Amino acid sequence: MKVQQLTLGFSWDQLPSSPSTSSSLSSSSSTNHPKRLRPLAPKLTVASPEIIASPAAAKFASRNLGSSLMQMQPGGTRWNPMPEQIKLLEALYQGGMRTPNPVQIERITAELGKYGRIEGKNVFYWFQNHKARERQKQKRSAALLALAANNDSLSSFKKEEMMVMMKKEENHEGISSCKRKCIRSWGSVEESGAGERTLELFPLHPERKQMG
Amino acid sequence: MKVQQLTLGFSWDQLPSSPSTSSSLSSSSSTNHPKRLRPLAPKLTVASPEIIASPAAAKFASRNLGSSLMQMQPGGTRWNPMPEQIKLLEALYQGGMRTPNPVQIERITAELGKYGRIEGKNVFYWFQNHKARERQKQKRSAALLALAANNDSLSSFKKEEMMVMMKKEENHEGISSCKRKCIRSWGSVEESGAGERTLELFPLHPERKQMG
DNA sequence: GCAAATTAATGATTTATTCAAG
DNA sequence: CTTGAATAAATCATTAATTTGC
Numbered sequence A, B: 001m002k003v004q005q006l007t008l009g010f011s012w013d014q015l016p017s018s019p020s021t022s023s024s025l026s027s028s029s030s031t032n033h034p035k036r037l038r039p040l041a042p043k044l045t046v047a048s049p050e051i052i053a054s055p056a057a058a059k060f061a062s063r064n065l066g067s068s069l070m071q072m073q074p075g076g077t078r079w080n081p082m083p084e085q086i087k088l089l090e091a092l093y094q095g096g097m098r099t100p101n102p103v104q105i106e107r108i109t110a111e112l113g114k115y116g117r118i119e120g121k122n123v124f125y126w127f128q129n130h131k132a133r134e135r136q137k138q139k140r141s142a143a144l145l146a147l148a149a150n151n152d153s154l155s156s157f158k159k160e161e162m163m164v165m166m167k168k169e170e171n172h173e174g175i176s177s178c179k180r181k182c183i184r185s186w187g188s189v190e191e192s193g194a195g196e197r198t199l200e201l202f203p204l205h206p207e208r209k210q211m212g
Numbered sequence C: 001g002c003a004a005a006t007t008a009a010t011g012a013t014t015t016a017t018t019c020a021a022g
Numbered sequence D: 001c002t003t004g005a006a007t008a009a010a011t012c013a014t015t016a017a018t019t020t021g022c
Helices: A025-030 A055-065 A081-092 A101-111 A118-152 A159-174 B021-027 B055-062 B084-095 B104-111 B118-150 B157-175 B181-186
Strands: none
Touching: A081 A101, A081 A118, A101 A118, B084 B104, B084 B118, B104 B118
16 A cells, blocks of 8 residues: 655655654764663673772873882783773774774774773783674574573573573574575565555654653 | 564555656766766676566565565666755754654655655665764764874884784685785784874774675 | 776665563 | 564675776
């Protein structure tokens, strides 16, 4: 059934302000979505009691190493990333950076040095580890799925977590490659009396996420 | 399962694809097109017959939907927006529109149809893509700004060690297959001090498979 | 100047994530 | 907790634009 013949007055000035709530605007505009908190995120406790107080002090310290006074970190040797550092690194990672070249690492190190002692190798290792552990996450859930498929005892894991992971894998593995395609279609088909409809891809009720 | 076909009273219908417009589109007063002209002109005729088939139609076929006739459009290429269309869409975007609802999409489609063949899905995709890619740009420029804020200190780390490890990492990515593209994408070490050309901090296609 | 080869841009699809009603 | 609805992110694919060798 064609919905056509929109012989409306149609002034473009009205469009941006949707006549009916147009709530989708509110959810996606410039307001950054602060990643909903995830229950399972370990969140990497960076803060230990002996962390360097201010970024400036940290920077100064990083420039003037050699004094034993500067060895304020517990182990004394390992890089302990500051939250700001993690933030920038993850931003870069999400921007697509995987294996930065030396020039890039130098720049990143220089920037991160504002917030705490850091060397280029730390940056390099961080990318290496982050990349690898992202892959590990994927593989772990796949392995768990395989386990669950063959073994129903499953005593050592919580079943809730298992089900969550299985659900994630469902789309990839459960549905075979040939089948998971194309349930959607845009319906370029002529009307021709055919009963098939296209998948509704747009909210019929744009007011859905209208909530205070 | 997750997605299913809904039989709702709303479906996207494309504008009447005036079959005779191909010549008029390409030849009419097209001197004003600074970029992207002629949506219907096939560039090369190497194609075997099935290339013309649109993926949506193929999927549709694979899914047993009776489909007495599902002839795809003769000019079954993807939508290639006219400058006027882009101008209007960008105006709407800047006006705040991000995810237009079906009614809005219908109106926009009707309006843009004055300048060339277009369907509702094109409008929908345009907003989705534009929104996503504006976000990407924002992220990247933000990270670049953060990095550019500091360039004074150089970190101390062993470049040679890192290069060895990087080489290990890159082995499986088929760098050798691409000749000089990688130099552009990843930057080269020796241009560290030369020129003020902005170094690309992000690979264009980080995890992409090698090009054919 | 020109086509072939390549690159960058972006249209179109698919997959993963989020939210909250039931 | 499960599931439907919607969207964002990632990916695939095609085309305009650019480069390159003659």
